Amino acid sequence: MKRLIPTGDPARPVEFADVAQSVPAADEALVRVEAFAPNRGETFLLEDPRPGLLPGKDVAGLVVQAAADGSGPSIGTRVVGHPPQGGWAEYVAVPTHSLAVLPDGLDAVRAAALPLAGITALRLLRTAGSVAGRRVLLTGAAGGVGHYVTELAAASGADVTAVTATAARGERLLERGATAVVRDVTEARGPFDLVLESTGGAALPHALARLAAGGTLIWFGQASRTPVTLDFFDFFAGPEGASIRHFHYAGAPYGEDLATLVRLVDRGRLHPEIGRVDDWERTSRTLVDLRERRIRGKAVLTTGAAR
Structure with a gap:
């Protein structure tokens, strides 16, 4: 599968690599990523990436393999997720406690802007x-x-x-x-x-x-x-x-909070502020613009998987 990996070059922070598909743990679902949203903090990590860094914590897409332990959503369910890492890829394994189901009226772009x-x-x-x-x-x-x-x-x-x-x-x-x-x-x-x-x-x-x-x-x-x-x-x-x-936000599980955010957006009580939507082929340019504060609100990249 295709994955974006760090280059160590601040002018071109990531590049595509062909890697083996993610293998989920028993309590993880495999999600085909339709959209992901980088965060400004991730752009800082990419300036001098640590070995093994796989960025990507905000994703939305489709469950293609349900968790082996029976938890979480079934195959074919549209979800938003907050994996520990690795979301800038065609597929990502996400703990089921960090997933929320999407209603029909909430698209992957807006959903991906929600997690972190x-x-x-x-x-x-x-x-x-x-x-x-x-x-x-x-x-x-x-x-x-x-x-x-x-x-x-x-x-x-x-x-x-x-x-x-x-x-x-x-x-x-x-x-x-x-x-x-x-x-x-x-x-x-x-x-x-x-x-x-x-x-x-x-x-x-x-x-x-x-x-x-x-x-x-x-x-x-x-x-x-x-x-x-x-x-x-x-x-x-x-x-x-x-x-x-x-204050620091971290501390799984995230699923209940994601479900709250999804419900608020679906009912028109919360409005994701998205300053850019682009194809993930242009992720590096978007990361630079996000780091330099040239994007208002969130940036979302789409993989084309929903087409």
């Missing part, structure tokens, strides 16, 4: 607790996670201020329920009960300074790739009772 960003958004808001009536500041809001967080938080009653440097992306976030959009975190008018911080670098101290007394900053990303310097004397002199929490 959508699961992150769901779990981030669960970590934050109830956001109804709370003032929320979200940095790095223009990415896939940011769009989902904005829409989910606003639908739950939050007053969301989103930070994005691009006016067009800001308009889209307003359409998705943001109360306000600012170009830089220093322009945000606090105080905020909750800060969801994903950029790191110089932005994090500015975001932290805008917390209300008793507020929480949840740090869930480092998109700037710049180290953070915090003056804890300033923090201790700042809002009384404020706290900083680290």
Whole structure:
């Protein structure tokens, strides 16, 4: 089968290779991939790939071999999945606890845009607790996670201020329920009960300074790739009772969260923001553009398997 593998060349991060077809474990289903969505974090890993790296964690397609242990969907079922790796291929083995069945009205392109960003958004808001009536500041809001967080938080009653440097992306976030959009975190008018911080670098101290007394900053990303310097004397002199929490989305099983995301999209309550759909022959170009922030929201590559 065909698989995209790392090259180590930042200008052309992946190339095709002919490899043996994936052999699923007893609790895995074999999925014929129709569409996959790269994540910006994967583009960073591809700059200096570790031996054996097989990128690809967000896929949608068709089950062609059911799990031997009897779990999960049957042959012929359309699914969205979040495998540990290897999704940029014609076929991928996915643990059945990381699959969700797709309804007829949800196509593979939109489904593929859901897993990592959508699961992150769901779990981030669960970590934050109830956001109804709370003032929320979200940095790095223009990415896939940011769009989902904005829409989910606003639908739950939050007053969301989103930070994005691009006016067009800001308009889209307003359409998705943001109360306000600012170009830089220093322009945000606090105080905020909750800060969801994903950029790191110089932005994090500015975001932290805008917390209300008793507020929480949840740090869930480092998109700037710049180290953070915090003056804890300033923090201790700042809002009384404020706290900083680290967040990471990982932790299988993912199937229940995927099913929640699928249900929300199918009912028109969540809208994947897809900035590019292209054939997987042009994956390298898409990865470079994603890394350089030239794509709004998610990028999705299609294999042609659905045609």
